[in-house]
Amino acid sequence: MRKLGTMTVAAMLAFGLPAVAQDASTVVATVNGTDITLGHMIAMRERLPQQYQSLDDQTLFEGVLEQLIQQTALGDQADGLSRRGELVIENERRALAASEIIQRLADDAVTEEQVQEVYDTEYGGAEPTTEYNASHILVESESAAQDLIERLNAGEDFAELARAESTGPSGPSGGELGWFGQGTMVEPFEQAVQELEVGEVSEPVQTEFGWHVIKLNETREQSAPPLDEVRGEIEGQLQMQAVESIVSSAVEDAEASRPETQVDPAAIRNDALLD
Incomplete structure (x- = not known):
């Protein structure tokens, strides 16, 4: 059984003993004469991946302490x-x-x-800017777009047509694009939207993505x-x-120099140089 020079805070609590006053210098374990403090534990905990941060306090405490004890014991066996x-x-x-x-x-x-x-x-x-909420149906040709407009004029539902006919990613959601401001959409699309009245459907609009039939759902002023x-x-x-200012100032004030000797850039990948 491993013998520790100091009973841990967690162990004291487990035995019903009063916990000592806690600060960064509080000793939580001693391994071969080397103290491990609460400060060491906190510093290690700060650098743990997020999944370990969500552990309960008791589990986290014991896990970090055990890791530090193991590292200290192993470190004592190393010759520098x-x-x-x-x-x-x-x-x-x-x-x-x-x-x-x-x-x-x-x-x-x-x-x-x-x-x-x-x-x-x-x-x-x-100044307040105008934001637009629009839907569209994207097809491959002008004639297909024109056919959609005729079907809309005959009373078919825009969202249903978008789900059935649109080749764009917004098709399954009825062609809805949500809210967007100026500069968000490609220019021909944006210009067409700005010229529409709420509830109005555009003529076929060509962009680099294909042909669009656009419906302006709503507008609002964004302050x-x-x-x-x-x-x-x-x-x-x-x-x-x-x-950026701190780094630039520090480098400018430092007395930095580079020797004339040229080093092959490929040497940075030669790990064997460290052995």
Whole structure:
């Protein structure tokens, strides 16, 4: 049976013992004199795939702790890291340090004033735009489209005709395209829609996809979205700009140089060089 220098928090709870005060330095196990802390466990849990994050707390706790105990025990049997391992650790440390400073500076770079300024610039003076709800029947020839118009004029149902005759992906849903704004559809289709009255059916319209018979179902005026609706998008935009500025500034300030020696680019695929 494995002997641990410290009883885990989960074990204490299982035995009805009071849990210790918990912070990142709380020791949850000791393996060969090496402490495993709650902080180690949290850091490992953060990087687990999503399916493990949904486990119940007890199962997750025991699983992560067992993994750390196994890794620590195995690590004690190793005679240091291989050169490959040392390089991996150096890269991981470099990447982690870069990620943390970028995240910290990017978060600090986004202020409420900046968010409001971007919103006012992009949406403040925007005029309401018209959105259209339309249906269509797509066929291969103008004569087929014209025949459909005649059948519609004779009283046949548009949606039923679309289900029976349309070659487009919207056919099974009665030709419904839902709501769309300007610039969404190809130009001949969009122009035809804009010229229709609600409930009206178009003449045959040709596009690169074939011939369309279009029915305008409804229109609506779409105003600028409220700030809270686009806040995430704006903050992401500001953070991206901040990151680009941070990276550029860091590289410009660094004393970076490349030796004259030419390295064959194919060498990057030669894993044997690490052995």
